[in-house]
Amino acid sequence: MEMIYLIFIIFLGGAVATYLLGKINGVLRDITFLATLIVPAVLFYTQVSIGQTVDFSMSGMNLQWGITDFGYIFAYIVLGLGVLAGIYAVAAMKGKENLGFFYSNYILSIMAMMGILFSRDLVSFFIFWEIMTWSSYLMVVFSGKDVQKVGIKYFIFSAVGAYAMLMAIVTTYSLTGSMMIDSLVTAYPGFDFSMQLLIPILLLIGFGVKSAMMPLHVWASGSYSHAPMAYTAVFSGALSKMGIYGMIIVIVSLVSQIPEGHWFREVIAWLGGITAVGGTLWAVAQDDAKKLLAYSSVAQLGYIIVGVGVGTPLAMLAALFMAVMHGLFKGTLFMAVGAIEKQTGTTNFTEVTGLIRKMPLTFLASLMSIIALAGIPPLGGFIGKWMLYESLVGSDHYMLVIVVFFSSTAAFLYCYKFLFGFFLGQEEPEWAHVKEAPAMMVVPMIIMAIGSFILGVFPGLILNPIDAGLQELGYASTQGRYWEMSMLFNEWGDKVVLQPILYTIIAVFVFFFVFVVAKNFKKTRYVSTKDISSSGEIPKAHENLTFSRGFFQPFLRAVEPLMKHQIDPLYTGFGRGMEAIFDFVRRIYTGNGQTYALYAIIFAVLLLIFKNQLFGL
Amino acid sequence: MELLTHILGAIATVILAFVVGMSYGGIVRKITARVHNRIGPPWYQNFIDAFKLYGKTTAIHHGWMQIMGPAFLMVSSVVTLMFIPVLTNGGWFPNLNFEGDLIFLLYLMVFGPLGMALGAGQTGNPNSAIGVTRGLSQMVGFEIPWVMALVALMIQFDTTSITGLMEAQAQSGTWNMFSSPFAFIAAVLAMLGMFRYSPFDIVGAPTELASGPVSENGGKYLFTMMSSGSIFAFVKLTLYVDIFMGGADNLVILLLKTFSIYMIPVLYGIVSPRYRTEQAIRFFWGWPLFFGVLALIYASIF
Amino acid sequence: MINDKNSQKIVDIIQNWARKQSIWVLAYGTGCGAIEIPPTMTSRYDAERLGVRGAATPRQADVLLITGYLTTKTLKRVIRVYEQMQDPKYVIGFGSCTINGGMYYDSYNTIKVLDKYLPVDVYINGCMPRPESVLAGFGKLQELIGNGEANGATKYKENLEWYRANQKKIIPNWVMPEYNW
């Protein structure tokens, strides 16, 4: 039996089994859940080889499944994150209601994502896409809070994206007569210009929704923060990457027919840039960790879109590397927030403070991820950012460099806010009871944090497959030109050697660690955070001295003009307008047979009058 | 053997940076005093202060992050120093600088302040956190013209490495501050914020925030911060000299050049009052940004 | 090596020299005398040339300068600030009020003799002392530090009971963290 089928059968069977077992036995359910995630992952990495395909036909349509080099990179994200977040989820969701439903949805999401990566034809691509959307929608409304506001928003945007995609698929079918992605790519240059434009734009809408590209991002902050955190790690880390995957696999293989520097590419790149800046600024303004991370995801996906839009080999390399990194660190951060939510019951910075001594491991994982997110060497985030800047400078996108740089500098603000808000600052007696999260939650976080460190030092580990994937898309090999296992070159041949840097940092760090930390830590005595110099006052135990409200107020005041324009009201206005139209339409359908007859007659008359124009008769 | 020279060279560089940075700090205090019509402390006052701080007991900590904060800062300063070409031909200071990269350096420079910010955060003093938020906000402000200037140089010389820029200057025979004047102006205006003299000393405003991020740190903590601050000042000055003034062949020229460029923020600062945070940010998004854009246009046209 | 007695002595001498040359002052402006601090620090008298410099928080300061009368309400804060300072630390009593109450000798709400509550190393008398005498006071403190005689902090630690008893007499509702360094 083909291994690919087996994987999907395990996924489907596991989803059903977990759902049913959820009604019977908790432990059995958990074990089935984990097994359903781990077994296919193992099978995938050991048994499935790149290029292997299976064909079958369904109601007269030829479908093909197979994994490409390129899909393989994303499979790393999906399965790796899926398994780790799954382990985390078992601990995090313990004691919640309706768990069988949650788990089977989780499995379905993972399966759908794998399906998207396997699909070589547009039909199964679309089907899996819909499964993914549905399962994630059910997760967003899982908590049952604010379904009206958040769930509907996500649903409407997904639906719009799906219809756009469906339209593109149908158009493709009518033009080429085939459903294969490859045939679309090969036939694409032969289309006339309007089609050449229409198909990518429709697909871009479809994928842009999932990857939260501005102006299609408005669903993201609400949905990311409403889904259970264990799922949001996958949602933001992997599921949004499917948008990127689609964008790359379809748009790039299509748009690569469009010459580099074409306005269409520029539009995508600039949309990415605006997404990055907007997402970052809004993230800075948030007081809720989930919302902050959600907006930050939007911003990070913006960088990736910039890379995809620019589309030089280096930029693609950067975009894909950042996609992997984003899965790692954002997954970790969402998990950390989940851990904090579980232990304290809230995720608001203005409420929780001073957890560092209570949850040191969570802090460590968050710290590493934040360093990666901020793009500070030697962690992995830097590699992606570096390559992105180099590619932007090298391909003459000067203003875009500044925009991206602005956004990633402003990102330090929310990075600090995240760490300070939760872990640092005053330790309030209110949170004195808080303990470290259970091991099953901490271990995945730590593993992923270490992963982002390893990728920072040995970027080749992941750049190798990315390179193979890019070659498959028709790019020249970047190996030896841009990177080696521990070395990075830029467009002009200047290089950054990572290993000596690492050695230096470690050596110096160890030195000062021994010198300052070990020596002082023993000699000095711990005093509580109430023992601070506050003009000679002695703060009482209940006096809250935490600075968390209006955290970046001066900054926000300075950037106020940029943040005045929000896209949300526009959509709301649009929705209102639509409502008015529908209202009007409802008034047309009066329910009176006579009126309908009148409409029919008017329609026929109009048809007769304009038949020449309409049918060209 | 080669490793040994590397290590010795690295140590020599750190000592040099420490001594120069500290002395500059003392000289600045002296100059400020003279401008105020005072006599001022001796130029070596900073050394005494540092030594005294080191001799003080450090009896308390608010948690391990407070101790790590200064260590982070020191690590960042020293590592950054390792990537800066101190002299054009390497000389006694054979560091990693020939494999350095400007963008890499920009990000490495943030490492320390972020660690420091975490250390300041753990002390729980609200003033520390306020100072940190101000500092980060200000950084977003001045980073924009600064990066514009750097990108302009990168475009002009098709390289992102510091040594590449230095070679380009050596070949053309003119310093970048003359061959790309707008970039220089933008960078110098950004420098005002980078060195945090008035009017941009909003981070550690002593009377307003009780010295901000360092308000809970005395003794050895403060010593570590002070010395790494001095090293960092040397790093930044050398970077400016390297990319705008053609680097330096020997130590005397290096000192001359760094000192003269150091006087810009110092002298501007002595006669200035302090900005509010949003005013400081907006300042950088005014004329410096304008010059940055000019620099970009100038670089992409010529 | 450092534990060796003679080398310890040398280290002490150097350290005392450094301490004497670098005095960071936390000027606790309690009374009217605080007005003399600005002229002492600025152009006219320029204390910075002696290494005297203002410190922003008690953690960084070496010298606590009590400028004038100390109300009973302020005493608690002053003690708190003093205890937050790191060793070695010194106290300068500034103005007649800190010596014997000065013109507030019969006031109900000021303390009269500062030395009963905090170990004063140097007094500067006068009501109010002119900057010249403030500088002279600093000079005296430097001399004491240089000779290793300014050991108020040790005295405080040794006689903590006595100081505490005095302090508690003034401050009825005593809620303070333990002093243990």
Ligand code: SF4
């Ligand atoms: S000594 Fe004189 S000047 Fe000083 S506080 Fe007392 S009354 Fe005021």
